[in-house]
Amino acid sequence: MHFTTLLPALALLTSTDAAETLLGAYIFHRHGDRTPKSLPPTNLTSLGYSQVYSSGQYYRSRYLTSSSKIYGLNTDLGLYPPVGENEGVQILANGSAVQAPMNGFQIIPVNTVSTGTGSEDNGWLQDASGCENAKLSSNRFFTSSEYQNLLASAKGFYEQLVPVVNGTFAASDVTFKNAYVVYDLINVAEIHNSSIPSSNILTNPTLFQTRTLADVHEWGLAYNASDNMRAALYMQLAGEILQYLNSTITSGSKSSSANKLGIQFGAYATFFSFFGLADLPAANPDFMGIPGYASSMVFELFTDAAVPSGGFPAVSDLQVRFLFHNGTASNSSEPVAYPLFGGNDTAISWADFANGLGKFAIASTQDWCTKCGNTTGTCAAYAPASPTPTPASQSGSGHHGISAAVGGVIGAMVTLAVILGAAAIAMLLSGLRLVSKKRLASPGSPGSEAIAAGKASGG
Structure with missing residues (x-):
């Protein structure tokens, strides 16, 4: 953001x-x-x-x-x-005083x-919310046309990221379905790692696209205008x-x-x-x-x-x-x-x-x-x-x-x-x-x- x-x-x-x-x-x-x-x-x-x-x-x-x-x-x-x-x-019952340290x-x-x-530790925090209807609502995102279209259209984009993250993810998991955790791994590496496998792949446009897809993925799971329980x-x-x-x-x-x-x-x-x-x-x-x-x-x-003396405004x-x-x-x-x-x-x-x-x-x-x-x-x-x-x-x-x-x-x-x-x-x-x-x-x-x-x- x-x-x-x-x-x-x-x-x-x-x-x-x-x-x-x-x-x-x-x-x-x-x-x-x-x-x-x-x-x-x-x-x-x-x-x-x-x-x-x-x-x-x-x-x-x-x-x-x-x-x-x-x-x-x-x-x-x-x-x-x-x-x-x-x-x-603090004054004790016997009248002695105790001074707090430091x-x-x-x-x-x-x-x-x-x-x-x-x-x-969960890829999606809703998994730990305990609210069953919220989880059911979020899961409906995965059957939406928006999700299905992005899953298909972004397939090639995520395939090119496999050499970057295959030390952590199986190639089959590097898809829009896991957009956030893939982005998250790359983002942490960009901040902390002195070297990243196949880093030449991570051009600025690629990093931006990785972040944008993660944004869309998480927004779809967190909010839906027609279903507030999400x-x-x-x-x-x-x-x-x-x-x-x-x-x-x-x-x-x-x-x-x-x-x-x-x-x-x-x-x-x-x-x-x-x-x-x-x-x-x-x-x-x-x-x-x-x-x-x-x-x-x-x-x-x-x-x-004006705030009344000793009082509170209306x-x-x-x-x-x-x-x-x-x-x-x-x-x-x-x-x-x-x-x-x-x-x-x-x-x-x-x-x-x-x-x-x-x-x-x-x-x-x-x-x-x-x-x-x-x-x-x-x-x-x-x-x-x-x-x-x-x-x-x-x-x-x-x-x-x-x-x-x-x-x-x-x-x-x-x-x-x-x-x-x-x-x-x-x-x-x-x-x-x-x-x-x-x-x-x-x-x-x-x-x-x-x-x-x-x-x-x-x-």
Whole structure:
């Protein structure tokens, strides 16, 4: 996803001006550079760590220390920095004081779940989503005329790539059917390998075509305008975003530790699902391309109205802005605002935003079970009294549902388990350690591997 040609009206980042107050934000972030899917286990590389960390530094600056910082977000306790000798003291029952080590560093709770484990090792992430109707919908892409035509027309193109990838793939597997994993292997090699077999084949036009075919392949699996269930990954995320930002609104005037900044990590498939459902290709056709490593999309809640002292603006005065950055964000390459839902404005009212996401958001475990067609395990409680067997109900693993928006920072890491957990912490602030916690009462998030949670404004 290159985003080299932006609409003139959107070419400049919509920055907060003097009359604007930023009240909260929700970030969905892709992991950084990694090893290829075709050679599991997939691991984040040093470059990947660096990409995510650099992006984290940018967002920390944007939301904690810049002139557009989030209103009420505690710069001393937010995002888990060391809190110093005074704040890092705990008084025990016997009256003695215990000082936290390393200048009062804070412990970040991390909840690990089994659902979606190893998802980044799958060629297609939908395989680990657990949503049976989503998988059935994606599989229908393989019977579409678009897929069949490309499978036939691209046959000769992929045959010429066999000498490049035959150390990993059998010649019979080098087809449009495996467009993404073939592209992925070549892309990783282009980044990391000093030499590539038959590299003379990989001319710039060939590399571009390999990427373009992968884009088409993955878009077809992630989104279909006539079948929204194919975008179930984002339907769940949409519900989490609404829940989180709504909690920012409802608790914003009651507590200085209200939810201010939510951060979630995931894979490119969720980006694609969102791009389709939010009609972003209408703003820029490049949204139909795979987002690069460490890409991020942000939903900012803000107001142009005056903020009452010790209070919160009226809901009617709230607006939401969507921003996206392809690849690692930085002060020299910042996110850009785009209009949602096929509109023209880069800022819309909270009511319009909530209505737009609400049309397809999965907001509860029951909703997830019903839409996905899962009827066993956790979903058994919501199954019809006498269910008619279907492919979805017969094969559903069942132990799935949407995750709770625990604490102030949500970090649902779809990929790379512990390694991405470390990367998430690096994104927030370096020098911290992880504490494993049991999964909270709500069901595990489909396609998720870990959740980092904590109060973004109060520690």
